[in-house]
Amino acid sequence: MTVHKWLVGEEITADRLNSHDIKLGDIIFRTMFESLDGYQTTVNCNISFERLELFTDGTLNNQAWVRKMPDNFPLASWDKDRELHLMVKTVYLTLQEIWLIMGQGTPTLTTKRHIGWKIVNDTLYGTVADGTTEATLNCGTITADYYNLKIKYEAGVEAEFFVDGVSKGTISSNLPSGTTYANRVVSIQMIAKDANTKDIFLTYWAFWQRGD
Numbered sequence: 592m593t594v595h596k597w598l599v600g601e602e603i604t605a606d607r608l609n610s611h612d613i614k615l616g617d618i619i620f621r622t623m624f625e626s627l628d629g630y631q632t633t634v635n636c637n638i639s640f641e642r643l644e645l646f647t648d649g650t651l652n653n654q655a656w657v658r659k660m661p662d663n664f665p666l667a668s669w670d671k672d673r674e675l676h677l678m679v680k681t682v683y684l685t686l687q688e689i690w691l692i693m694g695q696g697t698p699t700l701t702t703k704r705h706i707g708w709k710i711v712n713d714t715l716y717g718t719v720a721d722g723t724t725e726a727t728l729n730c731g732t733i734t735a736d737y738y739n740l741k742i743k744y745e746a747g748v749e750a751e752f753f754v755d756g757v758s759k760g761t762i763s764s765n766l767p768s769g770t771t772y773a774n775r776v777v778s779i780q781m782i783a784k785d786a787n788t789k790d791i792f793l794t795y796w797a798f799w800q801r802g803d
């Protein structure tokens with residue numbers, strides 16, 4: 592895991608730094624996917640042209656996934672404020688489901704504790720779950736293009752979802768709490784719903800959690 596003193600992103604303003612809004616006790620993880628060392632992955636994931644590629648093999652329901660979940664990481668908690676920033680390039684727009692989250696969640700495990708994004712065919716959703724129920728926010732139709740996705744999570748209050756800097760709304764129900772799956776700072780999964788090859792690219796992933 593690469594740890595930095597400050598998270599690089601558009602939210603880091605002079606006022607925020609001067610007010611000590613970000614502290615050394617915060618948990619910060621950032622990657623531009625230079626390597627897959629330290630990640631759990633399926634075989635159909637690689638680094639291509641300095642970006643992460645996930646692809647399916649052309650068989651029905653084939654999956655690809657990448658995860659980062661530090662072991663014995665008690666500081667991770669859903670009861671702390673969090674942010675997630677990522678850059679993704681979509682390629683295909685039909686018969687697919689893609690999850691880009693922190694926590695645990697998949698097309699078949701939708702209610703595990705998580706906060707993040709999912710793409711179902713050509714529709715982008717914000718998604719959260721508390722271990723029992725998933726809540727979603729329809730963030731609109733997408734095309735085959737790059738998207739800058741951001742989530743600002745105020746613990747126990749709401750998760751706000753931004754696409755290319757524009758707020759698409761909030762979810763305030765079924766928010767996760769406690770520590771279950773809170774250590775999964777990267778969880779990416781895609782599944783093909785037909786017998787055709789699918790792929791997706793990610794160039795950036797940044798996670799921040801408030802410290803004590």
